[in-house]
Amino acid sequence: xxxxxxxxxxxxxxxxxxxxxxxxQLNPFYLQILGLLGINIMATVSLNFAAGFGGMFxxxxxxFMAIGGYTAAILTYPVAMKSMRIxxxxxxxxxxxxxxxxxxxxxxxAASAIxxxxxxxxxxxxxxYLAVATLGLTVIVQVAIxxxxxxxxxxxxxxxxxxxxxxxxxxxxxxxxxFIVYRLVHSRxxxxxxxVRDDYVAAQMSGVHVxxxxxxxxxxxxxxxxxxxxxxxxxxxxxxxGQFSFSAVFIGVAMMILGGMGSITGSILGAVIMTILPQxxxxxxxxxxxxxxxxxxxxxxxxxxxxxxxxxxxxVKPAGLAGAKEFSWRPLFGLSRPSKRGGSx
Amino acid sequence: xxxxxxxxxxxxxxxxxxxxRISQAADTLKIGSIYSLTGSYATIEDPALKGAKLAVKQVxxxxxxxxxxxxxxxxxxxxxxxxxxxxxxxxxxEDKVTAxxxxxxxxxxxxxxxxxxxxxxxYLDTGGTVPNLPEQIGEFAHMMPFGDDYQAYVAAEFALKDxxxxxxxxxxxxxxxxxxxxxxFFSERYKRDGGQIIEESSYHTGDTDYSSHITKIRGTNPPPxxxxxxxxxxxxxxxxxxxxxxxxxxxxxxxxxxxxxxxVKNAGxxxxxxxxxxxxxxxxxxxxxxxxxxxxxxxxxxxxxxxAFAGLGYDSVNLMVEAMNxxxxxxxxxxxxxxxTITTFAGVTGNADFSNKNRAPDKEVTIIAVKDxxxxxxxxxxxxx
Numbered sequence: 062x063x064x065x066x067x068x069x070x071x072x073x074x075x076x077x078x079x080x081x082x083x084x085x086q087l088n089p090f091y092l093q094i095l096g097l098l099g100i101n102i103m104a105t106v107s108l109n110f111a112a113g114f115g116g117m118f119x120x121x122x123x124x125f126m127a128i129g130g131y132t133a134a135i136l137t138y139p140v141a142m143k144s145m146r147i148x149x150x151x152x153x154x155x156x157x158x159x160x161x162x163x164x165x166x167x168x169x170x171a172a173s174a175i176x177x178x179x180x181x182x183x184x185x186x187x188x189x190y191l192a193v194a195t196l197g198l199t200v201i202v203q204v205a206i207x208x209x210x211x212x213x214x215x216x217x218x219x220x221x222x223x224x225x226x227x228x229x230x231x232x233x234x235x236x237x238x239x240f241i242v243y244r245l246v247h248s249r250x251x252x253x254x255x256x257v258r259d260d261y262v263a264a265q266m267s268g269v270h271v272x273x274x275x276x277x278x279x280x281x282x283x284x285x286x287x288x289x290x291x292x293x294x295x296x297x298x299x300x301x302x303g304q305f306s307f308s309a310v311f312i313g314v315a316m317m318i319l320g321g322m323g324s325i326t327g328s329i330l331g332a333v334i335m336t337i338l339p340q341x342x343x344x345x346x347x348x349x350x351x352x353x354x355x356x357x358x359x360x361x362x363x364x365x366x367x368x369x370x371x372x373x374x375x376x377v378k379p380a381g382l383a384g385a386k387e388f389s390w391r392p393l394f395g396l397s398r399p400s401k402r403g404g405s406x
Numbered sequence: 407x408x409x410x411x412x413x414x415x416x417x418x419x420x421x422x423x424x425x426x427r428i429s430q431a432a433d434t435l436k437i438g439s440i441y442s443l444t445g446s447y448a449t450i451e452d453p454a455l456k457g458a459k460l461a462v463k464q465v466x467x468x469x470x471x472x473x474x475x476x477x478x479x480x481x482x483x484x485x486x487x488x489x490x491x492x493x494x495x496x497x498x499x500e501d502k503v504t505a506x507x508x509x510x511x512x513x514x515x516x517x518x519x520x521x522x523x524x525x526x527x528x529y530l531d532t533g534g535t536v537p538n539l540p541e542q543i544g545e546f547a548h549m550m551p552f553g554d555d556y557q558a559y560v561a562a563e564f565a566l567k568d569x570x571x572x573x574x575x576x577x578x579x580x581x582x583x584x585x586x587x588x589x590x591f592f593s594e595r596y597k598r599d600g601g602q603i604i605e606e607s608s609y610h611t612g613d614t615d616y617s618s619h620i621t622k623i624r625g626t627n628p629p630p631x632x633x634x635x636x637x638x639x640x641x642x643x644x645x646x647x648x649x650x651x652x653x654x655x656x657x658x659x660x661x662x663x664x665x666x667x668x669x670v671k672n673a674g675x676x677x678x679x680x681x682x683x684x685x686x687x688x689x690x691x692x693x694x695x696x697x698x699x700x701x702x703x704x705x706x707x708x709x710x711x712x713x714a715f716a717g718l719g720y721d722s723v724n725l726m727v728e729a730m731n732x733x734x735x736x737x738x739x740x741x742x743x744x745x746x747t748i749t750t751f752a753g754v755t756g757n758a759d760f761s762n763k764n765r766a767p768d769k770e771v772t773i774i775a776v777k778d779x780x781x782x783x784x785x786x787x788x789x790x791x
Binding site for chain 2: 088089090093094097207208210214215216217218220221224297298299301303304308340343346347358360361363364
């Protein structure tokens with residue numbers, strides 16, 4: 062075992078300990094914020110896998126989260142309430158209630174299935190054409206959810222979802238997502254994916270099956286987005302089409318850009334800043350006396366500050382906080398770069 | 407690197423421990439509120455908050471509740487589910503409020519209410535009108551407005567009895583739950599009482615051309631005597647104008663979404679003849695309680711109440727205060743129990759009975775007629791059982 066691998070394993074151990082401590086000590090408010098943070102990191106990492114590493118600038122990520130979220134929620138929904146609230150499904154599905162893990166995985170697979178269907182025609186497009194086409198997917202899924210009232214409860218939202226998500230589930234899937242994406246990016250497949258991103262023609266000339274590589278990358282990203290959606294639904298205990306609208310698209314992209322496209326570390330940074338920072342500003346929004354000084358209510362302060370940070374970072378570091386770089390133990394331990402391809406995580 | 411991480415972590419930790427403590431006054435009774443002051447719901451939830459703040463001020467000026475002043479702790483819901491759920495968590499677990507009021511949307515309510523329910527804190531919905539919200543959440547959930555069934559039933563009875571219309575055309579926005587619900591409830595009651603729905607038609611939120619629906623209205627045989635328009639704000643004015651300009655002069659009845667100044671502004675006063683709607687309150691000075699409320703609102707904010715949601719916010723605080731005064735002690739549980747004992751609440755949005763634990767209060771619905779571009783109250787009614 063190399064020193065870096067040992068350090069990574071130790072870090073995962075410390076992380077598990079922290080999750081245990083948080084679950085035991087923190088009140089539900091902090092747990093919910095940390096939960097949303099974990100889900101946002103997952104969503105951003107998966108978006109970055111498609112957009113940053115794969116060059117597929119997808120604005121359809123909220124759609125995949127919605128599909129994964131609704132699918133998982135329908136599978137864990139209490140049977141007693143199903144026939145009353147979502148009576149559109151066939152009888153066997155109305156009588157079915159799955160445990161959380163299979164429901165989440167099926168949700169992820171459902172998102173992947175839609176990604177294959179949509180990706181087949183749409184991934185021929187590149188750049189902003191692809192962005193607009195995938196934005197169409199977000200719109201279609203949202204309209205479908207609103208109109209399929211007997212299957213989704215429409216605009217009112219599917220409420221009464223069991224609150225199965227806790228920090229352990231989120232932390233577990235988060236570590237898994239980061240690990241798998243990291244390994245994929247540094248595999249033969251990942252190199253092919255980045256080659257397609259950087260030079261379409263050159264990749265094709267080198268024997269990379271361009272269409273297939275892109276489709277597989279897109280499908281994997283959709284899977285993790287679907288899982289994130291499932292975790293979100295079971296954390297907030299409600300899903301509505303409004304959660305997966307344009308603003309969700311923009312926030313997701315902002316987290317990715319802020320951290321840096323093509324960097325897992327960056328995705329984590331971006332999601333942390335965009336999720337945690339507003340929580341410190343919100344108490345200031347409602348005004349009151351701060352340290353003896355009367356402050357008026359400042360509605361919208363959160364949005365303004367996050368926007369300013371986004372602008373500031375783009376001015377100073379246009380490639381995002383982490384650029385395309387990744388966190389590494391090497392500078393910390395003063396290790397030299399391992400020769401050739403011997404390095405491991 | 408390490409030092410910087412340590413610095414950030416320390417700052418974050420110190421910040422977290424300080425922030426909640428900044429604005430706590432001693433010996434106040436804390437009521438939490440969640441209203442969206444940014445995003446798409448700001449136009450209805452901002453008036454609701456203003457109404458609530460006005461009520462808090464009046465209660466405190468009159469000596470507070472059992473000798474204690476009320477403190478309203480308000481968070482912006484930002485018209486976003488996650489932010490609304492976070493605000494509820496913050497109110498319950500950080501600010502440790504005694505009771506919560508807030509939101510004017512059933513989805514927003516369903517996203518935040520389980521948090522208060524789990525903690526055993528009464529949470530009063532200010533404006534979401536799905537009739538069985540309390541049944542869906544539990545015993546700590548309460549509603550200030552009437553349910554959609556009430557307003558649609560009253561509309562159906564008004565059409566049959568007052569307008570003498572035995573045949574109706576139903577136009578509904580198929581995209582939103584609210585419009586589907588009132589359309590369905592209207593149709594139910596109208597048919598039960600001997601009316602006939604001649605034709606139904608669905609449109610999408612934001613449609614700007616209603617000519618196909620108007621052609622349908624003109625083409626049906628026998629012709630409809632009334633149109634029930636289950637529409638959202640904005641669309642209502644467009645439809646009313648186009649129908650009137652096309653020569654359709656039969657009465658049009660709408661739901662509480664019609665209660666917005668844009669209706670007359672965009673449709674024109676001469677096109678809104680024979681337009682009626684059901685809503686939460688009449689901004690009319692005939693009722694002394696409402697007259698006092700309008701005057702106080704003007705004195706506080708310099709403008710008359712924007713819409714009925716200002717009244718609902720005002721009543722939300724006053725209902726909580728009445729429950730607090732009636733409660734044996736000022737614990738959340740005692741206040742919650744006291745709400746069910748209120749059977750004759752006299753609010754600016756009508757008289758209401760809160761004894762039913764599963765449903766919206768038994769409350770009067772206000773019928774408004776548009777006359778010369780002004781909203782004139784026709785009367786306050788409850789549906790026949």
